[in-house]
Amino acid sequence: MKNKTGESLVQRIFSASESQDFENLALDVFHFQYQNCTVYQKFCDALDLDVNAVQALNNIPFLPVELFKKHQVVSFNGDPEIVFSSSGTTGSIRSTHYVYDLKLYKKSFLKSFRLFYGDPSDYCILALLPAYLEREGSSLVYMADQLIKASGHPLGGFHLNDLGVLNEKLKMLMDVDQKILLIGVSFALLDLAEQYPMPLKNTIVMETGGMKGRRREMIRHELHQQLCDAFGQTVIHSEYGMTELLSQAYSKGDGLFTAPPWMRVLIRESNDPLAFVNDGCTGGVNIVDLANIYSCSFIATQDLGKINPDGSFEVLGRFDNSDVRGCNLMIG
DSSP, X not given: OOOHHHHHHHHHHTTOOXXXXXXXXXXXXXXXXXXXXXXXXXXXXXXXXXXXXXXSGGGSOOEEGGGGGTSOOOSSXXXXXXXXXXXXXXXXXXXEEEESOHHHHHHHHHHHHHHHHOOGGGSEEEEEOHHHHTSSOOHHHHHHHHHHHHHOXXXXXXXSSOHHHHHHHHHHHHHTTOOEEEEEOHHHHHHHHHHSOOOOSSEEEEEOOOOXXXXXXXXXXXXXXXXXXXXXXXXXXXXXXXXXXXXXXEESSTTOEEOOTTEEEEEEOSSOTTOBOOTTOXXXXXXXXXXXXXXXXXXXXXXXXXXXXXXXXXXXXXXXXXXXXGGGOOOO
């Protein structure tokens, strides 16, 4: 049974617009999750945190995303409606996200999509997500499936390895000037680009990242340039999300991501996870996802990034064993 406090917070999540509204709601969510999420409470207690002293967003501890691999990070009692799991190499431990209310996830990604791209019914949505379709429990597949259904276009749908069929479908849609959203994992989009290069009109090409061991890793600029050259595009769009979250940010080009109003990115010091850097400096990406009310809304990711003066953010790489030092870190 849902906590009544949680239900009242849910009603506020998608209406917080002003910065102060967001911060006040984030503080309320923090106190709710401290009381209801055992994993998060133990993490905060291990930091010797004075909960009553948390009076600002920057005072809230961010839970390391790695804890989703070995713990049930939940702020509810009872059974989840669905369990999402991350992709991973054979034998690796995958993150799991126990989702109590699928309606909340659906509301989050539909509102976000409409905010950035308009109504799904304006598009024929084609999803090229073989690495995700080949396993169960992908939150990205669930989102894409719901967007395809919301689109309602008869030619919309998923494609696994049938690139020739996808190529013919793209031609048919372009012949009737149908707006197209082609969303795909990076390696699959590169496969399509190599086997069936052609100028795509009225088309948004959106990559979700990930070579999944199928191809060599490459920097974003190189990936986008190859896709632009093959498909006659000036920009490649991107989606930024993860199994442990219920919200996504989008980039309409150059890897500059914008988050919906109920999601915010902060950049932490690379060598001091409790401190934050100034805009323009590189550090670890911390995400506030208020829609993630029944799990944990404050996640410290393994991504490196920076926030730009206009409020957009960039994802520049991932932490490894190298010595990273805030603004001194240079990534190609």
